[in-house]
Amino acid sequence: MNNNIVSDLPEKNEPCVCASCGETFGCGAKFDGCWCTEVTLSEEATAEVAKNFDGCLCPKCLNAFASRPSMKLIYRDGTTEIVLDAVG
Numbered sequence: 001m002n003n004n005i006v007s008d009l010p011e012k013n014e015p016c017v018c019a020s021c022g023e024t025f026g027c028g029a030k031f032d033g034c035w036c037t038e039v040t041l042s043e044e045a046t047a048e049v050a051k052n053f054d055g056c057l058c059p060k061c062l063n064a065f066a067s068r069p070s071m072k073l074i075y076r077d078g079t080t081e082i083v084l085d086a087v088g
């Protein structure tokens, strides 16, 4: 058994570097499943992550995104922009 992983990450995971803070974390997406499926992100937050980061985020950053309020700006020409509250 590998007890080097600190949090409650799945045993099977591959090293991943957080696209936001550079922290390494384990991603289990290629195995039985990933912890990230248990993090509930709003549609807006998911889009914001996809727009800003090219890759996975660590649990800390993903949870930070999940808990940050966001709002959708709709311009007169029909384009939309998602803005996350910068507090925190």
Ligand SMILES: [Zn+2]
Binding pocket: 018, 019, 020, 021, 022, 023, 057, 058, 059, 060, 061, 062
């Ligand atoms: Zn991170």
